[in-house]
Amino acid sequence: xxxxxxxxxxxxxxxxxxxxxxxxxxxxxxxxxxxxxxxxxxxxxxxxxxxxxxxxxxxxxxxxxxxxxxxxxxxxxxxxxxxxxxxxxxxxxxxxxxxxxxxxxxxxxxxxxxxxxxxxxxxxxxxxxxxxxxxxxxxxxxxxxxxxxxxxxxxxxxxxxxxxxxxxxxxxxxxxxxxxxxxxxxxxxxxxxxxxxxxxxxxxxxxxxxxxxxxxxxxxxxxxxxxxxxxxxxxxxxxxxxxxxxxxxxxxxxxxxxxxxxxxxxxxxxxxxxxxxxxxxxxxxxxxxxxxxxxxxxxxxx
Amino acid sequence: xxxxxxxxxxxxxxxxxxxxxxxxxxxxxxxxxxxxxxxxxxxxxxxxxxxxxxxxxxxxxxxxxxxxxxxxxxxx
Numbered sequence: 001x002x003x004x005x006x007x008x009x010x011x012x013x014x015x016x017x018x019x020x021x022x023x024x025x026x027x028x029x030x031x032x033x034x035x036x037x038x039x040x041x042x043x044x045x046x047x048x049x050x051x052x053x054x055x056x057x058x059x060x061x062x063x064x065x066x067x068x069x070x071x072x073x074x075x076x077x078x079x080x081x082x083x084x085x086x087x088x089x090x091x092x093x094x095x096x097x098x099x100x101x102x103x104x105x106x107x108x109x110x111x112x113x114x115x116x117x118x119x120x121x122x123x124x125x126x127x128x129x130x131x132x133x134x135x136x137x138x139x140x141x142x143x144x145x146x147x148x149x150x151x152x153x154x155x156x157x158x159x160x161x162x163x164x165x166x167x168x169x170x171x172x173x174x175x176x177x178x179x180x181x182x183x184x185x186x187x188x189x190x191x192x193x194x195x196x197x198x199x200x201x202x203x204x205x206x207x208x209x210x211x212x213x214x215x216x217x218x219x220x221x222x223x224x225x226x227x228x229x230x231x232x233x234x235x236x237x238x239x240x241x242x243x244x245x246x247x248x249x250x251x252x253x254x255x256x257x258x259x260x261x262x263x264x265x266x267x268x269x270x271x272x273x274x275x276x277x278x279x280x281x282x283x284x285x286x287x288x289x290x291x292x293x294x295x296x297x298x299x300x301x302x
Numbered sequence: 303x304x305x306x307x308x309x310x311x312x313x314x315x316x317x318x319x320x321x322x323x324x325x326x327x328x329x330x331x332x333x334x335x336x337x338x339x340x341x342x343x344x345x346x347x348x349x350x351x352x353x354x355x356x357x358x359x360x361x362x363x364x365x366x367x368x369x370x371x372x373x374x375x376x377x378x
Contacts, residue, residue: 001372014373071344078344144378172378180372185355189363189371197360198371204352208375243375247351251344253378274345277352297359 008032011171109219117229148249207252210241
């Protein structure tokens, strides 16, 4: 297998392809660049930014944007609003108005009070006319779910191109297809800790959400990007990081985000009730697992 | 020809108005539908589509007996 890397959607994209199928990287890169160009909230001319600027009227959108918004709304509905694609005003309130790499490490304090989420409930989607109507005050940030969907779509693309095995990882979302030569699984290091766990993923996807990377100061307040829709403020979670295994990055990303905001106790219930597997790193550094997450084998001690 | 097209357009507008007017007070025809009426399953169809190799389990990355990881999930 050969590794390829490029930057897109605010992340480094890491792609493993068979050594004789390096041609497929062009298609993968084009897909990510196209999705970012259309779905980024940081690009003023993206289709999403244009839609966010046209409130109170039905707007005909491209199939890609319609499906991404539909997925975000479906995820919000399925999680009773704990995943919320309409928290952009709340993110702007805490200063997350630009790509994280361009943000200063500290920002001026704000006097604006937090506002709970839930604007997704007032979005009107019409699949027949492919129109989206955003109510006044609403603004969409597809962030993580769009990146997850792009990763899933890229894996589907290389499969259709006849590539027998591939791994694509984009800023916390990772998806595999097939198996590497002479291997029973893809050995994937989970999360941000270089001395963390390596799990043997055979099929499906992993997504990791946490606050180890994206955090900053706003006045005296420590901020991060994982908001609790119930308050509109950064989630006061007892977790540092959550990784979820699912069939797709789209689902894993949503589940990891929700689990983080719910915290360890309710997050465990949430993952269990949906048959998902997960690994949590708690604030104190301890780890716990949920569902069919592989048990740790201590090979060195054997 | 032009008048025929004009009539067709006018007929279309009238038809559209009637349909919208009829549906405005009818809860049984919710299209265009609001986001709260979305019934698309999100988790149900996807819960069992992942698998780990049960024989090998998770390991520490520095384990001498295991090959190195091929990738890292990073953090979003």
